[in-house]
Amino acid sequence: MAFGSPAAERAAIESTYEDTATVYRTAPKRGANCLSASVPDVVYSGIICALSYSGTNSSMQTNAQQNIDHDAVVFAGPDLKVLPGDMIVVKRFGRDDPSSTQEVTFEVIGRPSVYATHQEIKVKDGDLS
Structure with missing residues (x-):
């Protein structure tokens, strides 16, 4: 593979993605x-993606919760x-076996960082159930 070609680099990066996603936007x-x-409307569905948790979180215990x-x-x-x-x-x-998946809901925070080969979408736990 020849690096320096955004299309080839994007294909290489996306071959490592194991997750799929649906993006909702309130309208x-x-x-x-x-x-x-x-109400939330589907903007994109079946997106091939990868989820990465950062090393930091702001979890905390209080007397009540x-x-x-x-x-x-x-x-x-x-x-x-x-x-x-967006959610x-x-x-x-x-990506390979949709029947054995776990769904996780997030809210998009800030604007994504967009590059020629991918974008990085910062999200926060948005499970409002």
Whole structure:
């Protein structure tokens, strides 16, 4: 493989991705009573990506609850337009066998860093269930 070719480098990087993702963006929808409500719409689905947890998190224990807050980075192709506030649902190890996956929900924080071969999307644990 010849490095210096963004297409070849992108193919090499993406061959290491093990996860898939769906990106949701909140959009206003008008209901039957002419009232607007914000609902998540699918922007992208089946994205080949890689999830990497950072070494830091801001988890903490209080007398009333355990707050678990993970920071992570989703690596994906550079052609996606992901915005701050979008929600990403990552299927761990879902590229080859979608039946044996675990879904993790994140919220995009800040603007992604976009390069010729990939983009790095900073996310925070956004599991609001």
